[in-house]
Amino acid sequence: MIGKNYISLLRENILFKDLEEEKLAGFLTAFQEEIWPKNTCNITKTPTLFKFYIIAEGRVKIYRVDPESAREFTLFLLKKNDIFDVLCLLENCEHKVFYETLDEATLLSVPIKIMREWIVKYPQINKSLLPYMGKQIRILEEYTSNVVLSDISSRLAKLILTNINKKSKKLELINDLSNDELANLIGSTRAVVNRHLQQFKKDGILKISRKKVEITNLELLLKQAEKNHFSG
């Protein structure tokens, strides 16, 4: 059982938002609060085969690693109210990915068995899963599309653009990541990302300081996102 202050979290969660207030309180009794320190990896933690997680705070990356080259790339960058792992939830087989916290993260966990019972019992949850998965498919299609059709500088520009908060006009979610993590997000390597960041800086597109990116010329950034050596 965990604190009632998490009800407002569930109320905004894509899976639970359509359920009545009393039900939500009931659900909370099954959840457990877990604090994962920064850089906690799922290899050393209870695997997602047995627990289903909701992120209450912090960021978690879902990533793959090529065992030979040790190169890593990030499939999803999860934030508050994101959930994992849906694939393990649906099928009892392993999902060949790793999880790692980028910050100290607060997670709500529930035994995956119970979560499965809920899906059967509450059609709303089942129904809500569809648009969630649809969104993931769209993200992955876009990701693949970019990796195949766009060069690194274009992908880097797009990555930055999609993480600009429309209201504040500031870079969010990825603004404090190292060059290494940025590279993982676009399927490249640290050195190459840095090379392009330096070029962006020279071009007056952005300012960089340690683990910090600030856009100074949005228009040029947009152009950079479209520019592509594959095209004429």
Added chain:
Amino acid sequence: MIGKNYISLLRENILFKDLEEEKLAGFLTAFQEEIWPKNTCNITKTPTLFKFYIIAEGRVKIYRVDPESAREFTLFLLKKNDIFDVLCLLENCEHKVFYETLDEATLLSVPIKIMREWIVKYPQINKSLLPYMGKQIRILEEYTSNVVLSDISSRLAKLILTNINKKSKKLELINDLSNDELANLIGSTRAVVNRHLQQFKKDGILKISRKKVEITNLELLLKQAEKNHFSG
């Protein structure tokens, strides 16, 4: 209304398989049979915004095109009993992809509005959509993973390997595709794919004739799939 011979098709369809026989017959009255000639593209056809399709025969590729470079790449290669477009079904917004038949194809179409009503009315359909989408997510994750972490020869080898029928040991689904279409499937170009196919031939891995690939040494092909210049 279409022929009753399609009942057996629905009985094997991932979305309809759990429904009673009488219901299936009822469903069929809403379907329309459409014959799409080879290379029919959805741009010239009724868009997927209004109809939902089941493939009865033939292959359909879902692909994207980079408008500038005109480079194309295939996201999914659909075959008998595959369905499209699930994303349009879930959300009323456009799915930024194209469809094109690789053979003359027979499709069953139903107005997307009716399909949506069925989803609400029959929870089995709703429930069946989840594993279907889960599978798509897995495919896309693997796709992205390969494009980022593996070189072309490795991707080409993997593409061939995943399309070998386990029983007949023969190449299926993609065995009669042009180098161009093979390139689209791994995110590359005709000339490069051909270059690697020639090398595979030299290495005694396979025999090639026009629009035909035959594996002669499976073991070497497996090695080729693992070999990767990104790794040490």
Added chain:
DNA sequence: AAACAAATACTACGTAAGTAGCATTGGATC
């Protein structure tokens, strides 16, 4: 303030993959 580690910056180099252009082949069509 000194020491340290981590992140970033920069240079140099090798190479797979993309592109262009053309030759050759094979299967259809007339």
Added chain:
DNA sequence: GATCCAATGCTACTTACGTAGTATTTGTTT
């Protein structure tokens, strides 16, 4: 069987990317 077109095969060239190695910066710890 002559013609035609699309698919394949091949050569030559360019380049963005990845890697390696090292220098420099920056922020934190002692």
